[in-house]
Amino acid sequence: MSSTIQSKLPNVGTTIFTVMSQMAMEHSAINLSQGFPDFPVSEKLIDLVYQNMQIGHNQYAPMPGLPQLREAIANKIKNTGGISVNQDSEITVTAGATEAIFSSVLATVNQGDEVVVLEPAYDCYIPAIEVAGGKAVPVGLKLPDFSPDWQKVKDSITDKTRMIMMNFPHNPSGAILTENDISALKEILEENPRLLVLSDEVYEHIIFDGKTNLGVLKDEFLASRSIAVSSFGKTFHATGWKIGYMVAPEAIMKEIRKVHQYNVFSVHTPSQYAMAEFLQDEQNYLGVSSMYEKKREFFQKAMQDSKFKVIPSYGTYFQVLDFSEVSDMGDMEFAQYLIKEKGVASIPVSAFYSDKQDHHLLRFCFAKGEETLQKASEILCKI
Incomplete structure (x- = not known):
């Protein structure tokens, strides 16, 4: 006998962040999609966790x-x-x-x-x-x-x-x-x-x-x-x-x-x-802004000769780029094209709207090392 469950979230599937990161992995693309940094956590903070484990705070x-x-x-x-x-x-x-x-x-x-x-x-x-x-x-x-x-x-x-x-x-x-x-x-x-x-x-x-x-x-x-x-x-x-x-x-x-x-x-x-x-x-915590501001500057400067339009970012570690002068594809289709054909992963901004409205915008995470950002921007500038 099988029982059926009435879903409380019938419209929810796998999150876009997981989907794009998975696709980036499959195509060995530079992953600027999911919002996680690719540089190490403070050694002092890691040492403090370890010390507290050793003391017995478990x-x-x-x-x-x-x-x-x-x-x-x-x-x-x-x-x-x-x-x-x-x-x-x-x-x-x-x-x-x-x-x-x-x-x-x-x-x-x-x-x-x-x-x-x-x-x-x-x-x-x-x-x-x-x-x-x-x-x-x-x-x-x-x-x-x-x-x-x-x-x-x-x-x-x-x-x-x-x-x-x-x-x-x-x-x-x-x-x-x-x-x-x-x-x-x-x-x-x-x-x-x-x-x-x-x-x-x-x-x-x-x-x-x-x-x-x-x-x-x-x-x-x-x-x-x-x-x-x-x-x-x-x-x-x-x-x-x-x-x-x-x-x-x-x-x-x-x-x-x-x-x-x-x-x-x-x-x-x-x-x-x-x-x-x-x-x-x-x-x-007060020193975090200046580190990310340098990364934002680096990425924006690297993108200045591209056909992508930079939307001003005043906080977070994300940069939205308008690709309407690059392609007339929808943002989901263009994001998939970038991963499969060009090797750079981003997130289509339509994924952040409940009605999936599409303004030809992609979100890129710049919480990455400069080498990663440089590589990605060189690819994007050639499009």
């Missing part, structure tokens, strides 16, 4: 995270111009940002609730909403600069809207928020007392051109209505460690922790001890 950590790590996170938020956060009740250490997003959505979005999602968006947002029984309401960012269209956001809010999900510095474009964006968002929250913001800020420490990351934790009012998500994996280029954290007001965090404790309970203990110590030197 059993469960407390469910919300080690107190000393939560204290270090609170200090980091303060050091970077943020508000004072209660480390006991408002910070939870998570198994990466994806778990933080899933636990937050499952705890706060109920059956029939609507969630406004600013698109293009990372591909875990809408599945989280759907598993929670909510309905995603996609609102497109304005092109070509990927800035929020706040009037469109306002127009999409109904009495069922529970949350706005956003991500800045923005993946895939590298766009960042301005003071005007913050004012517009606050105005929307003031008009809609039921609304929460889920702000994915995993690239908060990768920001360029002397600009500041205007995250939700920089403003008391915004912080009182928001869940902020961050990632040590992204900041310290250790994406395989899957360790991050979230910050939310006590009443909201209380509910999120109920889900978190049954979702993963706690996070890799020696890594938490290591992170707590590593964060004591603020240069370990």
Whole structure:
């Protein structure tokens, strides 16, 4: 007797990042698709994890995270111009940002609730909403600069809207928020007392051109209505460690922790001890921007003689290129052509839209060694 399962995610297949990386491997292409660095993690950080394993810090950590790590996170938020956060009740250490997003959505979005999602968006947002029984309401960012269209956001809010999900510095474009964006968002929250913001800020420490990351934790009012998500994996280029954290007001965090404790309970203990110590030197996180800014400059300069148009990137380690003067293929088809025929892998930006809208844009990850970036750009410049 066979039993059938009614899928909660009927439209979800293998993620585009896995698909393109797999294809890159099969065709021995230079992989600028998936967002992971190809250079080593700090030896000091690795030594700290190893030392803590040797000391015997190998059993469960407390469910919300080690107190000393939560204290270090609170200090980091303060050091970077943020508000004072209660480390006991408002910070939870998570198994990466994806778990933080899933636990937050499952705890706060109920059956029939609507969630406004600013698109293009990372591909875990809408599945989280759907598993929670909510309905995603996609609102497109304005092109070509990927800035929020706040009037469109306002127009999409109904009495069922529970949350706005956003991500800045923005993946895939590298766009960042301005003071005007913050004012517009606050105005929307003031008009809609039921609304929460889920702000994915995993690239908060990768920001360029002397600009500041205007995250939700920089403003008391915004912080009182928001869940902020961050990632040590992204900041310290250790994406395989899957360790991050979230910050939310006590009443909201209380509910999120109920889900978190049954979702993963706690996070890799020696890594938490290591992170707590590593964060004591603020240069370990403040110095990340300049390293990536050099890589961005290198890649943009290497691409300047190509037919691809560079879309400005102010943060993250991604560069969007417009290929409309290179080919009239769709972005998925062109991305596959680049892998199979030219040996360079990227991500089609249509994959970040729920309706797969195609603006002839590809996302390239520049978190790679200069030799890799040079090789890739030489190939792209010849097209």
